[in-house]
Amino acid sequence: MVADAPTILATSGGVVPGARSRWSVGPLTRYAVDLAGVDGRAPRVCFLATACGDQPAVLRDFYDMAQEAGFHGNHLSLFTMPNVADIRAHLLAQDVIWVWGGSVAGLLAMWELHGVGEVMREAWQAGVVLTGVSAGSICWHSGGTTDSFGPDLRPITNGLGLVPYSNGVHYDSEEQRRPLFQQLIADGTLPTGYATDDGVGLLYRGTELAEALTEEPGKAAYLVERDAGGRAVETRLETRLLRG
Template sequence: MAADEPTILATSGGLRASARLDWEVGPLTRHAVDLAGVTGRAPRVCFLGTACGDDRRLAATFFDNAWREGWTGSHLAVLPMPNVEDVREHLLSQDVIWVWGGSVAGLLALWRLHGLDTVMREAWQAGVVLTGVSAGSICWHAGGTTDSFGPELRPVTNGLALLPWSNGVHYDSEPARRPLFQSLIADGTLPTGYATDDGAGLLYRGTAMAGALAERAGAGAYRVARGPDGTATEERLDVRRVG
């Protein structure tokens, strides 16, 4: 089973606090799994914690969540070496690929080193739903803002560019994100893009933005473009609540 067309749900959410686990799956991630349209069997969901150095505790918590959600869970690690024999075959056999946050710069470097940039494009084109949070949101875009290099945010301009847009994450919770994202678009460092508050996500069908979603009341999503006078213009998008 695959989505009807290439589908990405890029988020600043998809997880929430849990009374029993370190964290638990949130409505945005459940929605990403629903988008795969799986019937008659458990959805196959693969977790990638590359941006956090393939932390085994994250993977273990994911498997606890997958069991609770009724998914067939797997994870792909590249450190210290790939944990599956054939990375391409494994990812193309999934219904959903879920990418965790952390260092987007490290994620992109490791993915390119292992050829995952090419495999991710192939999976996307084949209808595997791609989703993720923070670094796992920016990576699908042309670029965005990152703290991969230190506490002071910097631009990242070498995203996979499955989507031709830039991406801003944690727009409401990290005060430096919004002004930097706007200034980088205004000066042409980043192309026109979309940003999400914590708890919001962007649904793309093909390369077109098909809708903004939120799992938290008040969470917003925004389109930021370079205006004719060289400044950034920001438009708040209509958001549909999920979960």
């Protein structure tokens, strides 16, 4: 099964504290899986922890979440070598690709090295649902703000560009995120972008935003644009609450 249009759910969430394990699948990730339209079998969900160096503990957490949620979980790791013989065949066989957070600069470098970015575009066009959190949100966009280079945030401008916008994550929880995102759009370093509070996701159908969704009441998404005077203008977007 595939989604009925190229689909991305880019988030600052998607997991919640687990009762029997560290994390459980949150409403945003469950919704991403629902968008794949799988019926009569467990959905195939491939997890990428490239942004945190394919840490074994993170992969273990994923398999705990997948088992609890009833997914057919698998993963693609790139350290110290790819764990599958054919990356393209592996990714195209999925219903959902779920990308974890960490260093988006490191993620993009490793994906470029192994040709993963090109395959992601092919999978997206073929109807595989793409989702992820933090670095796994920024990567689908043209760029955003990142702590990949140190505690002082910097721009990242070499995202995959599947959607032609920039992306601000953790907009309400990390104090540097909002002012830097606005500054980078105002000075033209980044194009018009969408930002998400923690627990919020952006659903793109094709290259356009379809709606903003939240796991937590009161949380929002934002459109940030550069006006004719070279100033950043922020517009709060309504979000639809997903039930757990």
